[in-house]
Amino acid sequence: MCGMPQQPPIRSTPTRPTRPDASMSLLTNVMDHSLDDGYAEAAARKKAAGDGGLPKTLRARLGLAVGLVLAALVVTVGAAQARVAAPVVAKEREELIDRIDRETEAADKLEESVDQLRDDVSTRQREALKQSGGSGQADLVGILSGAVEVHGPGVKLVVNDAKEASTGGDGNPRETSGFSDTGRVRDRDMQRVVNGLWESGAEAVSINGQRLTALSAIRAAGDAILVDNKPLVPPYTVLAVGDGQRLSTRFQDSADGLYLHALQENYGIRTAISVEDDLRLPAAPSVIVRTAEPRTEKGTS
Secondary structure (H helix, E strand, O other): OOEEEOOOOOOOOOOOOOOOOOOHHHHHHHHHHOOOOOHHHHHHHHHHHHHHHHOHHHHHHHHHHHHHHHHHHHHHHHHHHHHHHHHHHHHHHHHHHHHHHHHHHHHHHHHHHHHHHHHHHHHHHHHHHHHHOOOHHHHHHHHHHOOEEEEEEEEEEEEOOOOOOOOOOOOOOOOOOOOOOOOOOOOHHHHHHHHHHHHHHEEEEEHHHHHHEOOOOHHHHHOOOEEEOEEEOOOEEEEOOOHHHHHHHHHOOOOHHHHHHHHHHHHHHHHEEEEEEEEEEOOOOOOOOOOOOOOOOOOOO
């Protein structure tokens, strides 16, 4: 049997397994080497040097220390300036206080001088009235004008705020549109009281020791009541010389007396009226008394 020539066996060379992304070698290279070698080397040097050769914690501590030093410097400079300026400010304050004291003392002396001059004028006016013809008429004029002191029977009327008086929100209590303050005595109340006493037969009237005349004005400044520009404080004591019992009855029955009673009933205004046997009222300061005479000349046009 002729055998067929045997061929040498074919050896298969092992094949190297291929990567799935072999076809994307460029993209793979970019991903594996995303940082340029020069940049990578510079980053390594920076990391080894610690950004200037100092650890981060040490650098933070140095920054904090510098900030504290600057803050302490600012506080020290401010305190030093305050110590330097304090004596100057204190000296200016003392000078201002001394000046205020001097001016206040001078104003007090002037006020005393004015009061003395007013008393002198009132005394001279009373003397002139007494020396004028017809002493009875002169006395009557002096009484009605308030130029002389008077005493006699009459009534004493005390008007005071309510126990729990409060100021209205708009600062102007008891307006015409609703009485925003229900417990404060106002200037218009005292005006009605005084006018009611005059109408009821009072011959002389005073409020808290201040004599009223035909020229007297009762006004308000804020929450204070002024009589001839002098402030009064509650309670307001009104003295009226006249026929005591008759004056009291007529006033309480008058429209002004009923108005005062309504304030007491509705708003808590406290009032008290009494008949007195002898009241003494001072003379009004700086009263100028003038008398008119009929003109009897003939032939005037």
